[in-house]
Amino acid sequence: MTSDNTVAMPGPTRVGVIGLGYTGLPLALGLANAGLDVTGYDIDETKLAALRAGHSYLADVRDEDLAVTSGALAVTSDSQVLAEVDTVIVCVPTPTSTDGIPDLQAFHSVFGMLAERLKPGSLIIVQSTVPPGTTAQAATGLGQRLGLTPGEDFFVANAPERINPANAEGWNLENTPKLVGGINEESGLRAQRLLASVCKVVVPVASLEVAETAKVFENTFRLVNIALTYELEALCNGIGISVHDVIDAAETKPYGFLAHRPGPGIGGECIPVDPHFLRSVAAELNVAMPLVDQACQAAEQRPMQVVDRLAELLSDADKSVSASKVLVVGATYKPGVADTRNSPSLEVMSELSRRGAKVSYVDPFVEELQVAGERLERSTWDRSTVSAHDCVVLMTANRQVVERPLWYAAPLVLDTWNLAAAGDGIFHL
Numbered sequence: 001m002t003s004d005n006t007v008a009m010p011g012p013t014r015v016g017v018i019g020l021g022y023t024g025l026p027l028a029l030g031l032a033n034a035g036l037d038v039t040g041y042d043i044d045e046t047k048l049a050a051l052r053a054g055h056s057y058l059a060d061v062r063d064e065d066l067a068v069t070s071g072a073l074a075v076t077s078d079s080q081v082l083a084e085v086d087t088v089i090v091c092v093p094t095p096t097s098t099d100g101i102p103d104l105q106a107f108h109s110v111f112g113m114l115a116e117r118l119k120p121g122s123l124i125i126v127q128s129t130v131p132p133g134t135t136a137q138a139a140t141g142l143g144q145r146l147g148l149t150p151g152e153d154f155f156v157a158n159a160p161e162r163i164n165p166a167n168a169e170g171w172n173l174e175n176t177p178k179l180v181g182g183i184n185e186e187s188g189l190r191a192q193r194l195l196a197s198v199c200k201v202v203v204p205v206a207s208l209e210v211a212e213t214a215k216v217f218e219n220t221f222r223l224v225n226i227a228l229t230y231e232l233e234a235l236c237n238g239i240g241i242s243v244h245d246v247i248d249a250a251e252t253k254p255y256g257f258l259a260h261r262p263g264p265g266i267g268g269e270c271i272p273v274d275p276h277f278l279r280s281v282a283a284e285l286n287v288a289m290p291l292v293d294q295a296c297q298a299a300e301q302r303p304m305q306v307v308d309r310l311a312e313l314l315s316d317a318d319k320s321v322s323a324s325k326v327l328v329v330g331a332t333y334k335p336g337v338a339d340t341r342n343s344p345s346l347e348v349m350s351e352l353s354r355r356g357a358k359v360s361y362v363d364p365f366v367e368e369l370q371v372a373g374e375r376l377e378r379s380t381w382d383r384s385t386v387s388a389h390d391c392v393v394l395m396t397a398n399r400q401v402v403e404r405p406l407w408y409a410a411p412l413v414l415d416t417w418n419l420a421a422a423g424d425g426i427f428h429l
């Protein structure tokens with residue numbers, strides 16, 4: 001369903017985008033390029049300085065695309081801007097703590113600022129991923145502090161981001177359908193109208209909670225299916241067949257099957273995080289989600305399986321982890337980005353170091369890396385460096401590495417992504 005764009009909007013809109021990261025910056029640029037008056041607000045002065053100097057810090061945004069330099073997008077760290085705009089779009093981080101508890105500090109601090117600055121009549125759109133129920137609770141709290149009624153005196157919507165950074169399929173802000181749920185009908189309509197200026201397809205949904213839950217369910221679906229491939233892999237290894245051959249075969253079915261692959265673990269800010277948002281609400285409601293619980297556990301354990309498999313392969317070659325030089329290929333959680341958040345590579349490197357290995361890494365996007373408080377050596381990707389290591393672990397399939405498959409120079413390769421056929425010193429999980 002596409003929004004019908006028939007909602008009357010009061011006067012020209014001035015938009016404030018809060019948080020100029022992976023999701024906020026592309027949205028702020030998209031709205032500015034659509035002709036809206038946009039100010040991006042962020043607390044990170046380094047990012048703001050880069051934007052003002054015309055430098056993008058995101059792989060998906062080219063320097064020449066920065067509307068900041070053309071003057072179409074203003075950026076600031078002065079929260080006073082929130083008193084001047086009439087639409088606020090919240091794009092701040094919502095991670096989990098290491099034990100999976102939602103960390104909504106940044107989100108609540110934004111609502112704290114809005115309690116002092118929000119103009120009556122404003123529209124607030126939450127784009128950050130949040131546990132179901134969070135947007136309504138924040139809106140109610142804000143209304144109480146301001147003495148205003150959400151949905152009447154100010155408007156509230158949830159429109160989750162579904163961006164997949166550096167995806168090769170061309171999905172972007174413009175062509176990815178945008179879910180929009182409002183605290184009431186008018187809030188939803190106002191948010192749909194604004195977002196239709198940058199998203200070709202806006203999908204109205206029944207409520208804030210439907211939008212919030214759909215977003216976290218999408219990523220929970222991926223987590224559960226990836227965890228399922230870990231079980232399939234163990235079975236295939238037992239049978240003596242390749243799990244990748246099985247998934248390739250299943251993928252030829254033209255309907256009803258969506259291929260997921262067993263990699264070295266799940267990283268980033270979405271797939272390992274969002275299922276915990278479902279779990280936290282399920283726990284409050286006393287609803288059991290054993291499938292999700294088990295999938296989270298399997299995902300958490302996966303990097304250790306990589307380390308254990310490497311230890312086993314080294315032992316088979318009469319070597320030990322503690323006496324080995326290990327080259328880890330890829331530090332980020334996926335190819336094509338500089339994002340190391342929750343990356344399984346970091347866990348693998350940390351555990352290898354803890355077990356006494358001499359660990360170095362290659363990654364075209366990560367110049368410096370601290371793991372467990374120690375700075376790791378960044379190696380170059382050339383034949384003599386690779387052959388100087390006891391083994392190579394292929395963790396992230398960056399194009400720069402895949403196009404130059406120098407891993408063959410190492411005596412032992414653990415390939416977690418099926419980049420090369422097993423045999424001749426190359427092993428899979």
Ligand SMILES: NC(=O)c1ccc[n+]([C@@H]2O[C@H](COP(=O)([O-])OP(=O)(O)OC[C@H]3O[C@@H](n4cnc5c(N)ncnc54)[C@H](O)[C@@H]3O)[C@@H](O)[C@H]2O)c1
Nearest residue numbers: 019020021022023042043044091092093094106128129161
């Ligand atoms: N990265 C993704 O692929 C992705 C995809 C879909 C949804 N999301 C969700 O989008 C939200 C933002 O994620 P992101 O990846 O863009 O994060 P990010 O870390 O890349 O960017 C967030 C920005 O917010 C800023 N910030 C932090 N606290 C702030 C505050 N109190 N006031 C103003 N600015 C503040 C940070 O400096 C940073 O620049 C999260 O809820 C995330 O789960 C992310």
